[in-house]
Amino acid sequence: MESFFSDGSLLIFIVGACVGSFLNVCIVRMPKGQSVVFPRSRCACGAPIPFYRNIPIVSWMALRGKAACCKRRISPMYIIVEAMTAILFVALWKVNEPSLFIAYAVFVSIGIVASAIDLSSMEIPDSLSIGLLIAGFVFSFNPLLHDATTHLLSLKDAFFGACMASGLLLWIAIFAEYAFKQEALGGGDIKWIAGLGAFLGPKGALFALFGGATWGCAILLPLLVYSAFKKDKKLTLLSRVPFGPFLTLGALTYLFFHERIDIYFSALDSLTYLY
Numbered sequence: 199m200e201s202f203f204s205d206g207s208l209l210i211f212i213v214g215a216c217v218g219s220f221l222n223v224c225i226v227r228m229p230k231g232q233s234v235v236f237p238r239s240r241c242a243c244g245a246p247i248p249f250y251r252n253i254p255i256v257s258w259m260a261l262r263g264k265a266a267c268c269k270r271r272i273s274p275m276y277i278i279v280e281a282m283t284a285i286l287f288v289a290l291w292k293v294n295e296p297s298l299f300i301a302y303a304v305f306v307s308i309g310i311v312a313s314a315i316d317l318s319s320m321e322i323p324d325s326l327s328i329g330l331l332i333a334g335f336v337f338s339f340n341p342l343l344h345d346a347t348t349h350l351l352s353l354k355d356a357f358f359g360a361c362m363a364s365g366l367l368l369w370i371a372i373f374a375e376y377a378f379k380q381e382a383l384g385g386g387d388i389k390w391i392a393g394l395g396a397f398l399g400p401k402g403a404l405f406a407l408f409g410g411a412t413w414g415c416a417i418l419l420p421l422l423v424y425s426a427f428k429k430d431k432k433l434t435l436l437s438r439v440p441f442g443p444f445l446t447l448g449a450l451t452y453l454f455f456h457e458r459i460d461i462y463f464s465a466l467d468s469l470t471y472l473y
């Protein structure tokens with residue numbers, strides 16, 4: 199606990215909670231095509247929210263999830279996103295040196311917004327996929343991002359990561375559509391994984407895809423069984439489920455455990471000579 203205060207983690211936690219608060223604004227406003235900067239936050243009843251009732255995490259708990267002006271219920275999404283961003287920022291801070299921390303903090307922030315929007319609207323805005331792709335290439339100028347020895351090799355990893363993952367997913371989508379006679383994967387997922395690949399390189403992108411599918415099964419199968427027992431038909435085998443959040447979960451798994459995961463990739467090392 200001592201190191202939480204001495205290594206800057208507390209400050210990073212507060213910064214993360216504030217960033218999370220801004221991510222909530224993006225999650226709510228981006229699908230409506232509204233500006234994420236103006237106007238200031240207002241309650242659904244129209245009353246402006248004073249700054250002291252807009253403190254990340256703390257305000258939601260103090261108000262117990264009810265607006266002070268009109269007692270409307272405030273979605274738990276707000277505190278979940280704020281707490282999740284803060285915790286992930288601290289976790290990234292603890293295991294990465296500062297330049298990598300900034301790159302991954304941007305990655306996680308865009309990932310949270312895209313996943314939340316995909317969960318609610320089954321769509322990832324192009325601005326987020328393209329933004330993640332560009333950010334991935336910009337941060338790849340730092341060779342540390344891909345454990346590379348030179349800037350050029352690092353950019354090569356970003357390029358192959360982006361192309362390989364989206365190419366592979368595109369072909370999976372083509373075959374799936376042919377086999378099931380309906381669209382199984384959206385173009386949004388293909389654009390999204392290109393951005394993940396630019397950050398994580400070819401191995402990370404491959405892991406995001408298959409790790410993401412594994413996360414999807416691990417989370418959805420129990421829900422499917424539960425739904426079948428309850429006979430509520432909320433989730434059936436024919437339900438459309440967003441893939442973006444699972445791809446992002448796979449990418450995060452690689453981000454935190456890549457040293458262990460890369461050991462398994464060494465078995466495939468002969469493949470890496472191909473590029």
Ligand SMILES: [Zn+2]
Pocket residue numbers: 241242243244245265266267268269270
């Ligand atoms: Zn209100």
